[in-house]
Amino acid sequence: MITINENYLKLQDSYLFSTIAQKVEKFTKENPNKKVMKLGVGDVTLPIAPIVGEAIKKATDDMLQKETFRGYGPEQGYDFLRQKIAQYDYETLGVTIEKDEIFVSDGSKCDTGNIGEIFGTDNVIAITDPVYPVYLDTNIMAGRTGEYNQKTAQFEKVVYLPTTLENNFIPELPSRKVDMIYLCFPNNPTGTVLSKPELEKWVTYAKKNKAIILFDGAYEAFITEEGIPHSIYEIEGAKEVAIEFRSFSKTAGFTGVRCAYTVVPKELKAYTQEGKEVCLHQLWNRRQCTKFNGVPYITQRAAEAIYSNEGQKQIKENIAYYRENAKLITQGLQKAGYTIFGGKNAPYIWLKVPKGYTSWEFFDYLLEKANVVGTPGSGFGPSGEGYFRLTAFGSKANTLEAILRIQNLK
Amino acid sequence: MITINENYLKLQDSYLFSTIAQKVEKFTKENPNKKVMKLGVGDVTLPIAPIVGEAIKKATDDMLQKETFRGYGPEQGYDFLRQKIAQYDYETLGVTIEKDEIFVSDGSKCDTGNIGEIFGTDNVIAITDPVYPVYLDTNIMAGRTGEYNQKTAQFEKVVYLPTTLENNFIPELPSRKVDMIYLCFPNNPTGTVLSKPELEKWVTYAKKNKAIILFDGAYEAFITEEGIPHSIYEIEGAKEVAIEFRSFSKTAGFTGVRCAYTVVPKELKAYTQEGKEVCLHQLWNRRQCTKFNGVPYITQRAAEAIYSNEGQKQIKENIAYYRENAKLITQGLQKAGYTIFGGKNAPYIWLKVPKGYTSWEFFDYLLEKANVVGTPGSGFGPSGEGYFRLTAFGSKANTLEAILRIQNLK
Numbered sequence: 134m135i136t137i138n139e140n141y142l143k144l145q146d147s148y149l150f151s152t153i154a155q156k157v158e159k160f161t162k163e164n165p166n167k168k169v170m171k172l173g174v175g176d177v178t179l180p181i182a183p184i185v186g187e188a189i190k191k192a193t194d195d196m197l198q199k200e201t202f203r204g205y206g207p208e209q210g211y212d213f214l215r216q217k218i219a220q221y222d223y224e225t226l227g228v229t230i231e232k233d234e235i236f237v238s239d240g241s242k243c244d245t246g247n248i249g250e251i252f253g254t255d256n257v258i259a260i261t262d263p264v265y266p267v268y269l270d271t272n273i274m275a276g277r278t279g280e281y282n283q284k285t286a287q288f289e290k291v292v293y294l295p296t297t298l299e300n301n302f303i304p305e306l307p308s309r310k311v312d313m314i315y316l317c318f319p320n321n322p323t324g325t326v327l328s329k330p331e332l333e334k335w336v337t338y339a340k341k342n343k344a345i346i347l348f349d350g351a352y353e354a355f356i357t358e359e360g361i362p363h364s365i366y367e368i369e370g371a372k373e374v375a376i377e378f379r380s381f382s383k384t385a386g387f388t389g390v391r392c393a394y395t396v397v398p399k400e401l402k403a404y405t406q407e408g409k410e411v412c413l414h415q416l417w418n419r420r421q422c423t424k425f426n427g428v429p430y431i432t433q434r435a436a437e438a439i440y441s442n443e444g445q446k447q448i449k450e451n452i453a454y455y456r457e458n459a460k461l462i463t464q465g466l467q468k469a470g471y472t473i474f475g476g477k478n479a480p481y482i483w484l485k486v487p488k489g490y491t492s493w494e495f496f497d498y499l500l501e502k503a504n505v506v507g508t509p510g511s512g513f514g515p516s517g518e519g520y521f522r523l524t525a526f527g528s529k530a531n532t533l534e535a536i537l538r539i540q541n542l543k
Numbered sequence: 544m545i546t547i548n549e550n551y552l553k554l555q556d557s558y559l560f561s562t563i564a565q566k567v568e569k570f571t572k573e574n575p576n577k578k579v580m581k582l583g584v585g586d587v588t589l590p591i592a593p594i595v596g597e598a599i600k601k602a603t604d605d606m607l608q609k610e611t612f613r614g615y616g617p618e619q620g621y622d623f624l625r626q627k628i629a630q631y632d633y634e635t636l637g638v639t640i641e642k643d644e645i646f647v648s649d650g651s652k653c654d655t656g657n658i659g660e661i662f663g664t665d666n667v668i669a670i671t672d673p674v675y676p677v678y679l680d681t682n683i684m685a686g687r688t689g690e691y692n693q694k695t696a697q698f699e700k701v702v703y704l705p706t707t708l709e710n711n712f713i714p715e716l717p718s719r720k721v722d723m724i725y726l727c728f729p730n731n732p733t734g735t736v737l738s739k740p741e742l743e744k745w746v747t748y749a750k751k752n753k754a755i756i757l758f759d760g761a762y763e764a765f766i767t768e769e770g771i772p773h774s775i776y777e778i779e780g781a782k783e784v785a786i787e788f789r790s791f792s793k794t795a796g797f798t799g800v801r802c803a804y805t806v807v808p809k810e811l812k813a814y815t816q817e818g819k820e821v822c823l824h825q826l827w828n829r830r831q832c833t834k835f836n837g838v839p840y841i842t843q844r845a846a847e848a849i850y851s852n853e854g855q856k857q858i859k860e861n862i863a864y865y866r867e868n869a870k871l872i873t874q875g876l877q878k879a880g881y882t883i884f885g886g887k888n889a890p891y892i893w894l895k896v897p898k899g900y901t902s903w904e905f906f907d908y909l910l911e912k913a914n915v916v917g918t919p920g921s922g923f924g925p926s927g928e929g930y931f932r933l934t935a936f937g938s939k940a941n942t943l944e945a946i947l948r949i950q951n952l953k
Contacts, residue, residue: 134722134752134753134754134814134818135662135666135722135723135753135754135755135813135814136662136663136665136666136722136813136814136815136816137661137662137663137813137814137815137821137823137826138660138661138662138663138664138826139663139815139816141661141826141829141830142815142821144829148829148832148833151832174615176614176615177614178609178612178614179609179612180606180607180608180609180612181606181607181612183607186603186604186606186607189599189600189603189606189841190600190603193596193599193600193603194596196590196591196596196799196800197590197591197593197596198590199588199589199590199938202588202589202590202591202799203799204586204587204588204796204798204799205584205586205798205799206799239649239836239839240835240836242834242835242836243834243835243836246833246834247834250548250684251547251548251551252545252546252547252548253546253547253548253549254548255546256545256546267833267834270833271833271834274660274830274833274834312544312545312546313545342544343544343545344544344545345545386614388614388615388836389606389612389613389614389615389616389839389840390606390839390840390841391836391837391838391839403545403546403547404544404545404546404547405546405547405549405552406546406549408544411547411552413547416547416548416551419551419554419558420551420684422558422561423558423656423677423680423681423684424652424653424656424657424677424681425650425652425653426649426650426652426653426798426801427801428801429649429799429800429801429839429842430799430800431599431800431841432839528609
């Protein structure tokens, strides 16, 4: 009898963004004349940079000629791209990453999900709370959690690290021993960051406890303040304890193009039950070679295009546009009396919902009264209750309109 | 202490094609003047069809304009492509597949590997022997096998179904009960096919034993003979017991473009340990939504382009080219005294190695004496010993040259 992976039955019913989409669809059907402003999902809206379009067309011409056609590429990515990543994203930070420590992929959602396959299911995971749902859900599927506890709104066996106003959005080191620590900074959903000394604490913890840090740097391009690490490898010794995930999605507007990468340093080790050291770089390489066939040649040429003076200029213009939106939202809502976090080093604005509302109640209120869609904080975890996320990825016109509508509610 | 997934330690040292690549690299370094003919890896060599190139460029223009830009797409694929797949690949066979039963992906290697995630690790798997290594390796990683047995060259707990000259390359139903059955027809590596009555036996077996068939149809476009099923869903009732994997890699020369799809019918069920039915369509949908972000918009437009009169004409020309190669290899090697299988309904030619050679010895012999690279049958499993695979994906000139060299060895 064919049996299922019963861990799937522990998953909560629907994915956060599907629930939002359903609510918005229902509202739109019932109110066809109202224009809904979507500042919910973190999806970009500006077109790809011209230089990226040129690169795609040029690569397509390569694929159309027998002499330059490319079939299966290396599962880890083409050298031309890995080399540029090492140079532009790490050398500039004073960090040495070898090109074969970089694994090019089709997205950080896949990578942060799939990475779990190389680890034992007995490891204890720690996640910040609120958190990007993929870290938790993929671990539920893998069997690293117990059942869902309705009372605490938490999964058993998981260590939740609250990041709230109470601790100034800086998670405390866990009180019990953990093995896999998911950190995303600049943070989704709170938009907050960790200073270098704060991040150092985690590297020290991981070394001391033989834990591993899964560091998601998807939003590093949005950092504006000095002294905030763009990569965990800026911390001394982090290569011994951290895997870093980076994506072109928000940096270069690639949410529909699909390209990302994961850095697995060669000095990174994990252990067998008996305590024997195993090189994780080899394990991840084997995983990728067996279950993945590489990113399209055309996509890798598209990603390569941003690593040039002109490419950097063009993508930075787009980022500046979203940053300006973040600033407008922050200022506009502060003016309307809201307490705002994030937004300065991230495309996410995290706000306290007004007294008397839950996150979902505030979602419904904004949708019905202002026709603005955001994301309820509780959807990211129990400590997200009482908060609400807005994103800076809309058009400037829509963003301004949304702010105005929220201001007029007051 | 962070522990690894120790199932990875059971994997055999290196992936078949890496070993071949290393041997070829060594030979080329030592013999820089000899031109090596590669008929080893199943990678296409003809450029993408012109209509596909046009579609990519048009889709790139969409991505360059704010009004037509696409960010995150549906994880399951765009309707425009799923609709065409249902119509061109299934309606034409008289098979009804709903568009939302089709999950577009970046490759069948990923899909045949990832599909295991939704099943329990207690299921007994059956694989034909020889077999495409990914089916086995991904199950080793998942923990569905025991240790490797040096004596039998088999993994414990796995049911091997020999497909050799002795049974005319038709696997027999397993003598012990199995739960997950991997079938790939037209077969890689043997190039042989199953008739409709033979495939019916498997569907009947699966129904009777509550097993599931994982049917890999990557090479269906190469079928030339009447009466050979192109899809397992041509068998009555197969939708209740089978998942089908299809790829654009060999059909449309997409090995470097990366697009495939998996059909998970809604009537397909698996069970909890307690025997409760669970809908696999929902489970796979949840897996894809959580761990995958969809195939690039541009790639899906590229795939869509082949589903038109002109698109079909162009890709069929490429397939005809490879078929002609297969015919030339078959006739040429038969003339040289070899016993040949496959080639008629598949891009693979499977030959008996001459008496006195093992598969790897014949590999070395061909490389050294004829400078021709093929794939040793034993690399696909113990029953592949004594066989050798050649592929029809080379250029016609190289294929003819390779045949001539092998003929001249005699």
